[in-house]
Structures are given as structure tokens and as C-alpha cells.
Amino acid sequence: MSAPLHFQTIAELSAKLAAGQLSAVELTQAIIARTKAIEPRVHAFNSFDEPAALALAAASDTRRSAGQSSGALDGIPVGLKDVIAVAGQPLTASSKMLANFVSPYDATVTQKLQRAGAVLHGRLNCDEFAMGSSTENSAFGPSSNPWDLTRTPGGSSGGSAAALAAGAAVATLGSDTGGSIRQPAALCGLVGLKPTYGLISRYGLIAYASSLDQIGPFARTVEDAAIMLGAIAGHDPRDSTSFKTAIPDYRAELKTRRSPWKLGVPKEYFGAGLDPEVGAAVEKAIAFYRSQGCEIREISLPHTQYCLDTYYIIATAEASSNLARYDGIRYGHRTSAAKDLLDVYQKSRAEGFGDEVKRRIILGTYVLSSGYYDAYYLRAQKVRTLIRQDFLNAYREVDALITPTSPIPAFKLGEKSADPLAMYLCDIYTIGVNLAGLPALSLPCGFTQSGLPIGLQLIGQPFREADLLATAHSYEQAHGWNTQFPSL
Amino acid sequence: MSQPAELNIDRVAELSRLALTPEEKTRFAAQLGSILGHIEQLAKVDVSGIEPTAHAFPLNNVWAADVAQPGLAVSAALLNAPAQRDHMIVVPKVVD
Numbered sequence: 001m002s003a004p005l006h007f008q009t010i011a012e013l014s015a016k017l018a019a020g021q022l023s024a025v026e027l028t029q030a031i032i033a034r035t036k037a038i039e040p041r042v043h044a045f046n047s048f049d050e051p052a053a054l055a056l057a058a059a060s061d062t063r064r065s066a067g068q069s070s071g072a073l074d075g076i077p078v079g080l081k082d083v084i085a086v087a088g089q090p091l092t093a094s095s096k097m098l099a100n101f102v103s104p105y106d107a108t109v110t111q112k113l114q115r116a117g118a119v120l121h122g123r124l125n126c127d128e129f130a131m132g133s134s135t136e137n138s139a140f141g142p143s144s145n146p147w148d149l150t151r152t153p154g155g156s157s158g159g160s161a162a163a164l165a166a167g168a169a170v171a172t173l174g175s176d177t178g179g180s181i182r183q184p185a186a187l188c189g190l191v192g193l194k195p196t197y198g199l200i201s202r203y204g205l206i207a208y209a210s211s212l213d214q215i216g217p218f219a220r221t222v223e224d225a226a227i228m229l230g231a232i233a234g235h236d237p238r239d240s241t242s243f244k245t246a247i248p249d250y251r252a253e254l255k256t257r258r259s260p261w262k263l264g265v266p267k268e269y270f271g272a273g274l275d276p277e278v279g280a281a282v283e284k285a286i287a288f289y290r291s292q293g294c295e296i297r298e299i300s301l302p303h304t305q306y307c308l309d310t311y312y313i314i315a316t317a318e319a320s321s322n323l324a325r326y327d328g329i330r331y332g333h334r335t336s337a338a339k340d341l342l343d344v345y346q347k348s349r350a351e352g353f354g355d356e357v358k359r360r361i362i363l364g365t366y367v368l369s370s371g372y373y374d375a376y377y378l379r380a381q382k383v384r385t386l387i388r389q390d391f392l393n394a395y396r397e398v399d400a401l402i403t404p405t406s407p408i409p410a411f412k413l414g415e416k417s418a419d420p421l422a423m424y425l426c427d428i429y430t431i432g433v434n435l436a437g438l439p440a441l442s443l444p445c446g447f448t449q450s451g452l453p454i455g456l457q458l459i460g461q462p463f464r465e466a467d468l469l470a471t472a473h474s475y476e477q478a479h480g481w482n483t484q485f486p487s488l
Numbered sequence: 489m490s491q492p493a494e495l496n497i498d499r500v501a502e503l504s505r506l507a508l509t510p511e512e513k514t515r516f517a518a519q520l521g522s523i524l525g526h527i528e529q530l531a532k533v534d535v536s537g538i539e540p541t542a543h544a545f546p547l548n549n550v551w552a553a554d555v556a557q558p559g560l561a562v563s564a565a566l567l568n569a570p571a572q573r574d575h576m577i578v579v580p581k582v583v584d
Contacts, residue, residue, distance in 0.1 A: 101568050104568070105560065197543070198545050198547075211542060211543050237552060240550040241547060303533070305529075306530060306533060308526070309527040309529060309530050310530065312523065312527065313527060313530075320504065327505070328570065329577065329579055330568075330569060330577055331569060331570070332568070338580060340580065341579070341580055342505075343507075344580055345505040346507035349504075349505055349506050353506070355512075358504075358506055358512070358516065359519060359520065361504050361506065362497075362500050362501065362506065362516060362520060363520055365503045365504040366520070376527070376530075378540055379531075379533075380530060381540030381541055381542060382533075382538040382540050383530055383533050384540070384541040385538050385540065386538060388544060420519055420522075420523065421523055421526060424523075435541075435544070436544055437543070437544020437545055462545065
């Protein structure tokens, strides 16, 4: 028996669209109906454009009937994290600062998805300016985890994960600066891919920490993630950090690339703070790979304990610089209580930004300020070199790394929101990847006894997403975690 | 946790162009003190002779042809201006 339409994959739905068993308008109507049913409980969306979605779906059907379908994504409803620009649509970053902002242009990934025929139907909730691990920093209220509505879907791309897990999209995009795709994917039982830094254009992505930010997909299956990645990857002259590299057919490669692989298990990722049920599920996954003929080797990433501090210096420094553009002058919130120009800046920013954004701007300004730059920022950049070398050394011995994605399953809304440091520790296994610029994905590897999803992280080598996806695919094919759905 | 001597919250708030309330100053100073306490452990790492990493895959000398490209139309550029008049953004008076 196949799953309800709203829980089916891109691969399944595109086959039905191609066979004429389903129209894009019917599919989009089903997703809209599902969204209306779950949204009061999940709050995954910041905005939703029903007429635009139906028009895109109708255009897709017209293309298809003329024999001009654009491929696997043509007619598929895809949601975007509300930090990715779509011309003429709201773009808020879940901030009061941009509550009324309408994007004057498209992000490159938006154009690529539109060219692929995707039906971009809504913009998804997140932590304000992508800063957080629970969506509780959204100025418009948190999202809920579809597996347990009293819990967080994770963050910062929590709405992207919650919408997909609840069946309100067929795939979504998020952004990952320290784990913001992989951690919510783990907490919501989804595949989430953070590509190599430079594989995806950041043009049109609201900047948080520019040397760490990367856009990537959420999907129900590894195959769907491969389809999405193929649609958005590639060099873009409008992002000078995007790489000129050949883009393989990631979906086709799933069928041709095979293990065995040498997989490294970094011992530092299995220490204190790891939930026993999460640890046990990851150990089982490691045992699976061993049973498939993979060589499993324990390795060490000796500077792991410094990742969190290095990240919070570099990310906040870059954020304080990036967010200086919100000055109340050209766009965004402007205070009505200012006496002079300095007052406009200070009050507009104080009124427009929430607590976590203010904390990070202050921390970033401090570590960059005269007298502290060498002790904090420059030192963190040097430790970043050591962290990156740890990974590159490991790849002399092994092909990929296998770890938990998040030390804990989904936590209760409100549980950590008063303690920033406790929230930061949610990212302990994901941030090293961003500092080193590596690709990594999270995929479901089981459930806790109370029914919460558990995520497995696979970390790959630069620009070798095809290998990473193939490794994940072989595990997914032998398990069936992604055929279970939340009951809501 | 008490505020470390070196984090002068008034000064950093001013540099950050953030008008903070006294309550926010007290709260953020305490929270940032605790985060900075954690960050102090970076001082233990031996970084002598290590080059800083600004980007994981630095690309240098990315050139583009020096050719004019179409930019945003005036109407699009002003789409989100808080106040505008005659195709210009209206700002508060800065000179008396």
C-alpha cells in the first residue's frame, strides 16, 4: 500500500506525473489541503502563496501536455526557508527587522528550481537570521515537531524540516551554518544534506556567517536529496565563493557507486553528553556497514573540543559585520522614535532584532574590537586551520566519517531557550563540518522508545557528494525508517 | 555569573549600534560572560606557526569582465525603503 500523496517522494510523484496518473495541479491542491490541516498545530510557514502555487502547477501541466517537461522536479511542491529570496514574495528571516520586506530579486537556487519546474509554494519558519537550534528565536513564534508537538523540530531550518515531515511539502531547502539543516533533519526523521562550501551559490541567501553558510535540501529519501542537489548545484558568477566544478548526475550515480568503503568513527563524537539511545542507534548503523564489507576504523579528530568556541567566535564576528547593513535607512524596520541619525541606527536595530541576534552581534563586535582581535578572532581562525587539518588527516586513512548528528533527540519547546550555552551544545557534532567546509548529511537511523527520530551523520570529502549519497543510500535501502510517518 | 572585567557592555553595545535597556545590558553581560568563560579554553591551543583560515577553500583573484550589467530598477531598489520621495530615500536630517 502506498503512502498518502502528501507523504510520497519526488521519485514516486514524478513517475505518476510523467505517466499522466496525476496532475501538478492535483498534487499542489493536495499539499495545500494538507498544509491547511496541519499548519495551526505545526506552524512551519511564515507565508504561503496559494494562487501563485496553483499558477505554477498549471504552467507545469501545460508544459507537460506540450511534451516539454523539465524533469523530475517539474510540478513538485517545494518550500524554501525564509532566508532565500523569491522575487515579489515576502522575505523575513523570521525577524521583525524584515517583517514587511518583499524581495526585489530571486536567489540563484530559486531560479534553478523554477527552471526545473518546481512549484515554490511557501516560505518556511526558522530561527531569526538562522541563529538558533530550535526555531524558538523566530519573531513569529516557534514551529513544532510533527512527531511530538510539544517538542522542537530543531533549527535553525526547523520550518523546512517540520513542513516536510508533516507532509506540507514534497521537499524543502534550508541553510546550514553550524548544523541548521542536519540537526532538524535528524530531529524530524528526514534526510538533510549540507553540501561542500562553494558547491551551491549563496546569491540571494540572507547572510549570517558568509564563510560557513551553505544552502542544502531536506528530502524524504537519499534519492530525493540527490535530485534536489542536482537541481541547485553549480558555479554562479554572482557568488565569488562558488566553485567551478563538474556536477555529476547525483541520482544516476546512486545506482553505479558502491561500497565497500573505509569508514572512520571519530572517538570524540561518542563521549559525554551523547544520549544512550542515540548512541545505540548509531552503533547499530556502524555494525550494518561492517556487515556490508565496509572497513570500520576508529580515528581521532583531536581538536573537536575546540569546535564550538571557534565557531561562536567566527560565526558571530561574520554576523556582526553582515548584520551591520540593517540600519533602518534603505530597507527594513525604521524606528519612529529617533532624535538624530545615530538614534535611527541604534533604536531601529534594538527594535528590529530579537535577543539571540543581539547577543551574537554583541559577541561578534567584541571579538573583532580593537585589543581583542588577536586574542579571539585571529586565534579562532588559526584553530580553524587545525580543525580542518584534523579532517584532512582522517581522510588519508578513511573515505568518510560516521557519527551521530545531534547528541540528543528532539527536546521540549522552552527546555533550553533560557540558556544560550546549552542551546549551542546541540550543534557539537555538526559545526566542525562547517568550519572545515565539508559535505555531510543526516539520515534517519531509528527511533527512541518514545517514538522520536534519531539521525545518523555521514561526513564526506570535499565535492564528493556522490560518494556520500551512495553510502547513505545503501543504508537506507536496507532499512525502512523513511516509510514511517508522524500521526497528525 | 558575574561580568568579566574586559567586557564593557556599554562600549560594545555602542559599537554594535544597539540601544539596549538596562535590563538587557545586565542580562546579556551575564550570558556573554558565561560564553566568554567557555571560549577562554581556546587560549590553551598551541597555534604557533599556524596560518589562519578565512575560508575552507579560498579562491583568489576571481575576475569578472569589466562590463556594465543591468542592475535593479529604481522601483525595485526602493521597494522596501522606509520612506521615499522623488525616487530617493528620505532620511532624518543630519545637519542643523
